[in-house]
Structure formats: structure tokens, C-alpha cells
Amino acid sequence: xxxxxxxxxxxxxxxxxxxxxxxxxxxxxxxxxxxxxxxxxxxxxxxxxxxxxxxxxxxxxxxxxxxxxxxxxxxxxxxxxxxxxxxxxxxxxxxxxxxxxxxxxxxxxxxxxxxxxxxxxxxxxxx
Numbered sequence: 001x002x003x004x005x006x007x008x009x010x011x012x013x014x015x016x017x018x019x020x021x022x023x024x025x026x027x028x029x030x031x032x033x034x035x036x037x038x039x040x041x042x043x044x045x046x047x048x049x050x051x052x053x054x055x056x057x058x059x060x061x062x063x064x065x066x067x068x069x070x071x072x073x074x075x076x077x078x079x080x081x082x083x084x085x086x087x088x089x090x091x092x093x094x095x096x097x098x099x100x101x102x103x104x105x106x107x108x109x110x111x112x113x114x115x116x117x118x119x120x121x122x123x124x125x126x127x
Contacts, residue, residue, distance in 0.1 A: 004041060004044060004050040004051060005050070005051045005052060005053045005054060005056070006041070006052055006053055007053055007054075009037065009038060009040070009041045010038075012037050013033075013034040013035075013037040013038050014034065016033050016034065016037055017030045017031065017033045017034035017037070018030070019033075020032075020033040043077060044060070045059060045060050045061065046060070046061050046063055046073060047060070047061075047062075047063045047064055047070055047073070047074065048060050048062060048063075048064050049062045064117070067114065067118060070114070071110070071114050074110055074114075075107065075110055078103075078106045078107060078110055079103070082102065082103045082106060085102075086099060
């Protein structure tokens with residue numbers, strides 16, 4: 001639980017952003033990596049319940065307790081992310097089969113992760 005609090009997420013954003021900068025020397029890339037790490041906490045707010053800091057309040061909408069709604073939200077997130085990624089590709093490969101295979105793989109992983117999570121809970125929502 002404590003890996004999802006503000007302090008660990010902020011630290012991870014700084015560390016991973018710094019690693020990205022060290023590898024690429026690209027400040028924009030560094031900020032994107034840091035923001036993606038931070039967005040994980042924001043998106044987790046909707047799906048689960050997460051701590052704000054050790055001993056602080058636990059917050060979240062706990063959509064894991066509503067698997068159909070959670071699946072729809074997470075699938076929409078995958079689709080939006082894939083569409084944004086696809087826009088970064090050269091026009092010559094945007095409609096390539098591998099581009100769509102990537103979306104299919106991400107959706108398949110979402111289905112498998114959802115099924116594994118449901119099985120691990122034995123039919124009861126927990127966080």
C-alpha cells in the first residue's frame with residue numbers, strides 16, 4: 001500500500017525522470033516519464049483505494065469492486081493511450097497490422113489481468 005502514497009510516487013517520478021534524462025538528455029522526455037509515473041496514482045484513484053501518505057487518509061473510488069465499470073474505464077484508458085501513441089508514428093505505419101496488433105495485445109493483457117485479479121479475490125473485491 002505504501003508504494004502508492006504521494007511520497008513514493010513523487011520519488012519514483014524524480015528517479016525515473018532522471019534516468020530518462022540521463023539516457024536521452026531530453027528534458028521533454030524526462031517530464032513525460034515523470035508525468036506518466038504521477039498519472040499512475042491519479043488513475044489508481046479511480047480503480048482502487050490508495051494511501052495519501054503513511055498514516056494519512058485512504059482515498060479512491062474502488063472501482064475494483066465494480067469489475068464491469070473498472071474494465072470499461074481501464075479499457076478506455078488503453079484505447080486513448082494507444083491513439084495518442086499511434087499519432088506519434090510516421091503516417092506510413094499508423095495503419096500497419098503491427099500497430100493494431102499492439103492494441104490487441106494491450107486489450108488481451110487487460111482481460112487477463114482483470115480475470116487474474118477476480119480469481120485472486122475469490123469473487124470478493126478487496127484492495
